[in-house]
Amino acid sequence: DAGITQSPRHKVTETGTPVTLRCHQTENHRYMYWYRQDPGHGLRLIHYSYGVKDTDKGEVSDGYSVSRSKTEDFLLTLESATSSQTSVYFCAISDRGQGTEEQYFGPGTRLTVT
């Protein structure tokens, strides 16, 4: 998985609680992304980062926030988890402009909100 780890890999939480998912990379890639994957929807971009402290919204950003204080870490926070946020979350990295345009995906985090 190209030097990308996600933690936790599985989490069950209750509605209304805050949740933070972590993506850690060892590739020193500039770009990092958070997606969610749901049946029938493919992968949908939540937020992405193009550098330390530089982030932007994706197509399904409501209810999510992100932070990137170091190149290697990109955090996704659900401020108050809802059942509609039950999903599999994937982190991805890329280093476009450096000879490759490929996105590398992490192993995913399965989140269940009860």
Place this chain on the structure above:
Amino acid sequence: QQQVKQSPQSLIVQKGGISIINCAYENTAFDYFPWYQQFPGKGPALLIAIRPDVSEKKEGRFTISFNKSAKQFSLHIMDSQPGDSATYFCAPSINFNKFYFGSGTKLNVKP
């Protein structure tokens, strides 16, 4: 707003046959057209990609055909193998920023 429509949703092909998956898009600003392959329990991985200045790209048994005027591109898998059984996603992007994934095609190659 659905920017990308992928078809079919599922596909069953006999070993040795040709698998064809299609992707239609709305946004003419898309300038990068990749296909990703995903196995159960894993993240997607880039399979093959094309830029809009060429109409076809071939890598081994995998070919992308691109039709700019029709706003469509397709993935062809020649001599399909059971190991190709996976879910495939098209994911066009603009300037390699935001990627818009299709809903996926689950391919099952029968031995």
